[in-house]
Amino acid sequence: MNKKIITFGEAPLVIEDIISLAQGSALASLSNTDEYNQKIKAGVDYLHALLTKEGEIYGVTTGYGDSCTVGVPLNRVHELPINLMRFHGCGLGDVFSEEESAAILAARLASLTQGYSGVTPELLSLLVLLLNKRVLPIIPQEGSVGASGDLTPLSYVAAVLMGEREVWYQGQRLPTVDVFEQLNIRSICLQPKEGLAIMNGTAVMTALACLAYSRATYLSKLTTRITAMMSIALGGNPYHFAEGLFAVKPHQGQNQIAAWLRADLAVADKHDTEKRLQDRYSLRCAPHVIGVLQDALPWFRQFIETELNSANDNPIVDGINERIYHGGHFYGGHIAFAMDSMKQAIANLADLLDRQIALIMDTKFNQGLPANLSAATSSHAMINHGLKAVQIGASAWTAEALKLTMPASVFSRSTECHNQDKVSMGTIAARDCLRVLQLTEQVAAAGLLAVRQAIGIRHQQNDTDDSTLTIGVQEMYEALTEDVEFIVEDRPLETELRSLTLAIQKQKWCLYDT
Template sequence: MIKKRITFGDAPLAIEDITSLAQGETLATLSKTEEFNQKIKAGVDYLQALLAKEGEIYGVTTGYGDSCTVGVPLNRVHELPINLMRFHGCGLGDIFSEEESAAILAARLASLTQGYSGVTPELLALLVTLLNKRVLPIIPQEGSVGASGDLTPLSYIAAVLMGEREVWYQGQRLSTVDVFRQLDIESIRLQPKEGLAIMNGTAVMTALACLAYSRAAYLAKLTTRITAMMSIALKGNPYHFAEGLFSVKPHQGQNQIAAWLRADLDVVDQYNTEKRLQDRYSLRCAPHVIGVLQDALPWFRQFIETELNSANDNPIIDGVNQKIYHGGHFYGGHIAFAMDSMKQAVANLADLVDRQIALIMDTKFNQGLPANLSAATSSHAMINHGLKAVQIGASAWTAEALKLTMPASVFSRSTECHNQDKVSMGTIAARDCLRVLQLTEQVAAAGLLAVRQAIGIRQHQKSGDCTLTSHVQDMYDLLVEDIAFIVEDRPLESDLRSLTKAIQQQKWSLYGA
């Protein structure tokens, strides 16, 4: 099968371009237009001309950061990026996954192909080769304060371009030298500005934000479907989602969630007198909770895609107009704010589903369902506990997600001799957001397990009030295929892991997507 190619350097890229490259579904290619090639060449030529005139350029003929007052003689400028890469090789913590590493490569390529970084065509071509052959730098997650960009993690890309450190290849952690030799890839010698161009930017936080966006958008839909199934299992009042009700509070995303719930529950704009007058908030207010995330998604996209399609290193090299700008585009404030906001909205989804799970387990609230959704026969009922521990687990995952909602962006630290005295913490915010997503996906998995069991019990009860609309029936049938009905207690870890993986792979088509 021939893979679609994503072209860098022609038009702005979308979040989906980065996620498809990260997952290996598409390949990267560079623009072949004369305009693009001339723009890249102009930046390189202008830098060379300045060096010939012995012009002063930060990070090219000077030291880095607070050391910008230290001059570097021309016979040493080619050694400077090597030292920059090496002294930043101090990352710690877990290693980014292959998907995350590929996303980071793609995000850095997106910035460099804006044509304002003074990098050579050879460097861009090597980045494309690494992406397409899935030779992905091993990058530790910890060590960035989000300005001067993601210096330490991005040094691992610079090192691989020069044939150093390690890479992921075919699922293994291997020496870069060995993989390059095997694939006949030539490493490059970084030109004077190219160390900064690779490292002094927001590619790590932006890449993680792209991956987070896709998962958050899917969770908004999934928790809506879980809410519909919870409402059915709990004999909730679908009138809470009536179109007339939501017409008077016209948040667009909130109204979208209500519309999806109406479709799932076949709601008519007429009060159902046979149902409880007012359901508890975790059902009745679900559109108001999920709707916050749904309404925030457009501006999350704007922040992320603007950053993705920006030149965000320093200095900025405008080769066409022969100007150099020294500034602070490496500052990741927009991504930090987006990720801090996203993790709060997502954690609220975990809290919502956790409360729904608590209701459906408790005989005081679950409208005649057995305690803890145990379907054990009467002779074995006293020794079976159903989903009791799953509910405890969901509560634990929710608590951890809520704990992580403290905004990272307010914890700026003054570093590097007070040169970097106000920093974004964008990469920490993005990493926190991914953890909150993981925990919320686990809570959603518990919610799916609960509604699969609860609806199964209702159908066994044959009470006649558990009618499913076609979309909900399709979802329920898929859950039945994967998750066996629980009669006697059994370990449920494998079921939860399977459901969590399915959520992350976005297995179920929801609401037309």
């Protein structure tokens, strides 16, 4: 199958473009328009002209950061980006996955192809080649304060362009030089501005934000579907989601969640007198909880895509108008705020699902379901505990997610001789958000396990089948029954939970049309 081609340097990119490149389902290319080629060439030519005139340019003819007062003679300017790349090779912690590394390359390419960074066509072409060949830099996760951009993690991108450090290739962690030799790839020597152009920007936090946005969007839908199935299993009152009720509180995203629940539960705008008058909040208020995330998604997209399609290094090189601008576009405040906000909304989904799971396990609240959803026969009932430990696990994952909701952006540190005296912490916020997503996906996996078991028990109790379910819920339930065998006797459930979590991350199930 031919892969989609995503062209850099023409129309603005969207989050989905970065996701496709990160997952390897699309290929990158560079624009071949005269306007794009002229802009790239003009930046390179202008920098070259300034160097021949011995003009002063930060990070080109000066040292970096607080060392900008230190002049660099012309016979040393080509060595400067090499030193920049090497002294920043101090990242620690876990390394980013192949998907995350590919997203980082794509995000950096998006910024550089705006045409205001003064980089050569050769550098841009090599970034495209690495993306398309899936030769992806090994990048440690820790070491960035989000201004001057993602310097330390992006130094690992710069190093790979020069044939140094390590890469992911075909699932293996290998020396860059060996992979380049195998694929006949020629490394480059970074030109005077190119070290800063690669490293001084928001590519890591922006790439992670793109990945987080995709996962958050799916979790909003999945939490809604799980809520519908919880309501079915608990005999909940679907009238809580009536159209007339939500018409009087018109948050658009919240109303979308209620509409999806109405579709799943076949809700008429009329109270069912056989149902309880009011369910507990984790069912009744689910649209109000999930709706916060759903309503925030549009402005998350705006923040992320604006940053993605920006020139965010320093200095800015306007070759067409022959100007150099020294500024602070490397500051990742918008991404930091978006990620800090997103992780709070996501953690609330974990908390919502955790409360629903607690209800469905407890005989005081689960409307006649067995304790902990154990389906053991009477002779074995006393030694079986069903999903008791899964509920404890969901509570633990939720607690950890909630603990991580403290905004990272408020912990700005003064670094680098008080030159970087106000920083964004955007990359830490994005990493926190991905961790909260992981934990919440695990809670959602526990929720799926619970509703699969609970509805199966209801079918046994009522001697019915899933034909009474709406089409969307029926398809979801049938898919779950294929993935998870009905639990009669206690068994380890780690494998099922890991499998369900991975299925969530791969967005396996088609949910609602939007």
